[in-house]
Amino acid sequence: MSKCIIFYVSQHHQNTEKLLKQAIGGEPLAELVPLTDTPLPDLSQYSLIGLASGVYMGEPHAAMLAFLEKHRKDLTGRKVFTILTSGSNQKNYRKNFRALLENCGCSITGSFQCKGFDTNGPWKLIGGIAKGHPDAADISDAAAFxxxxxxTTLPSDTR
Known part of the structure; x- marks a missing residue:
């Protein structure tokens, strides 16, 4: 097994993709793979799996939910961390995503969540919420996370 891979889906304003790409920067911390890529890499080649998504109507993106359903067996017993972006940044989003992954048999090593610009639904009428997010502080916090x-999760010889 090798390093860390982060599967992500980022659609509305590309908040999650922006956060990840800027947090990783030019460093080889993790391999970033959008869920739109096909075929997806073999999960068994990675010691640590990140799952990142924007929040859509209180849930991770439908593509993330489909990924979890399709790879349920592959994720059982695996070390997984989560990253979420959302306009309202409600704490229960992180909790609900963790519960979903625990139901898949994942071992959750940590969760990160920050605001992301949102003009979906009623927010469009007021020009959106969380303008300017993810911002530099969000990106710095995500990189540290x-x-x-x-x-803390990968053996030193695989980093």
Whole structure:
């Protein structure tokens, strides 16, 4: 097994993709793979799996939910961390995603969530919420979170 892979879906304003790409920067911390890529890499080649998504109507994106359903057996017993972006940044989003993954048999090593610009539904009428997010502080916090996940979860010879 090798390092860390982060599967992500980012649709509405590309908040999650922006967060991940800027948090990782030019560093080889993790391999970023959008769920739109096909075929997806073999999960068994990775010691640590990140799952990142925007929140849509209180849930991770439908593509993330489909990924979890399709790879349920592959994720059982695996070390997984989560990253979410959402306009309202409600704490229960993280909790609900963790519960979903625990039901898949994952071992959750950590969760990160930050605001993301949102103009979906009624927010469009007021020009959106969480303008400017993810911002520099969100990106810095996400980078620190990912580094900490790798440091504490991966054996030093695979980092």
């Amino acid at each position: 990912i580094r900490e996940q790798i440091k």
